[in-house]
Amino acid sequence: MEFLRPASWDEALAAKAEHPAALPVSGGTDVMVELNFDVRRPSAILDLNRVTELAEWSDDGAVVRLGAAVPYARIIEELSGPLPGLALAAHTVGSPQIRNRGSVGGNLGAASPAGDAHPALLAAGRDVSVEAESVRGTRLIPIDEFYVGVKRNSLAPDELIRAVRIPVADGPQQFSKIGTRNAMVIAVCAFGFALHPKDGTVGTGIGSAAPTPRRAVAAEEYLAGELAARGLWESGGLLGPEVVRRFGELVREAASPIDDVRGTAAYRRHALAVLARRTLTWCWNDYGKQIRSAA
Numbered sequence: 001m002e003f004l005r006p007a008s009w010d011e012a013l014a015a016k017a018e019h020p021a022a023l024p025v026s027g028g029t030d031v032m033v034e035l036n037f038d039v040r041r042p043s044a045i046l047d048l049n050r051v052t053e054l055a056e057w058s059d060d061g062a063v064v065r066l067g068a069a070v071p072y073a074r075i076i077e078e079l080s081g082p083l084p085g086l087a088l089a090a091h092t093v094g095s096p097q098i099r100n101r102g103s104v105g106g107n108l109g110a111a112s113p114a115g116d117a118h119p120a121l122l123a124a125g126r127d128v129s130v131e132a133e134s135v136r137g138t139r140l141i142p143i144d145e146f147y148v149g150v151k152r153n154s155l156a157p158d159e160l161i162r163a164v165r166i167p168v169a170d171g172p173q174q175f176s177k178i179g180t181r182n183a184m185v186i187a188v189c190a191f192g193f194a195l196h197p198k199d200g201t202v203g204t205g206i207g208s209a210a211p212t213p214r215r216a217v218a219a220e221e222y223l224a225g226e227l228a229a230r231g232l233w234e235s236g237g238l239l240g241p242e243v244v245r246r247f248g249e250l251v252r253e254a255a256s257p258i259d260d261v262r263g264t265a266a267y268r269r270h271a272l273a274v275l276a277r278r279t280l281t282w283c284w285n286d287y288g289k290q291i292r293s294a295a
Ligand SMILES: Cc1cc2nc3c(=O)[nH]c(=O)nc-3n(C[C@H](O)[C@H](O)[C@H](O)COP(=O)(O)OP(=O)(O)OC[C@H]3O[C@@H](n4cnc5c(N)ncnc54)[C@H](O)[C@@H]3O)c2cc1C
Pocket: 023, 024, 025, 026, 027, 028, 029, 030, 031, 032, 033, 048, 068, 069, 092, 093, 094, 095, 098, 101, 102, 103, 104, 105, 106, 107, 108, 109, 110, 114, 115, 116, 117, 159, 160, 161, 162, 184, 185, 186, 187
């Protein structure tokens, strides 16, 4: 097995162009497990750890450009203000050791339906995009087009993830996950939720309950419609139990889970409706408080 260790981003792109089958490694928290268990035997490994800019982020006030290798621990410490949903999701990943090494770029590279970053990224809005780069140039892949199958993403063989672009939160966001224990656990199912008062939309993301991470489109449209029709964005007034219940139902209907060792499809559907109702209620309570304190 060849071991490629580029010292810069340009060298990394050149190496990937020359060896498209080379497996990138960032934190290694997925890759090393796969190598140790002989799930993969790549002809070459492309170690990205010397490419320092991958571990940097910037915020222009509207969008955070999150370097692919920024570890979860730093997202929690440094980005819980602009990216509250992603920071909450990061809290639930693995253990302190995994959060010190694991990254959103690696979560996207693995594209597991159970990856915890995905529901938060989907909920953060349709403008979230993955910055994919190769020697041919840069393209922005909308997050909704990134996941194409079980553990498959839309990167070309010569492309690497440079960063993820995520709009700065303009309203409350939440993330909730069910596992078989409290820590170090792959999600039985997970749900990300965000209110976007600036453009009157809501965001959702379903994890571990479909072949790919996905949003609950009908639930988003239903809730945004109710909020607009009843003037609730302006008043921050009570949602009412019927709206909360219907939102949960629509989230449940958006899932297409399977039975597996972690849980049954029926349990996942039920749990998602609960997570959806909870996260909506938490966010709406926070939003109402914001509106009332600004009045
Ligand atoms: C004990 C344990 C607990 C875990 N718990 C969780 C959990 O709770 N939630 C969760 O979501 N995950 C969990 N994971 C999985 C893993 O930690 C995450 O998926 C993490 O985000 C991977 O990031 P990484 O930087 O370590 O990726 P790596 O292992 O380095 O790479 C993962 C994949 O992404 C590709 N890749 C990496 N960087 C790039 C890049 N820049 N461009 C293109 N492709 C790239 C790699 O080739 C590989 O296919 C756990 C893993 C372990 C071992």
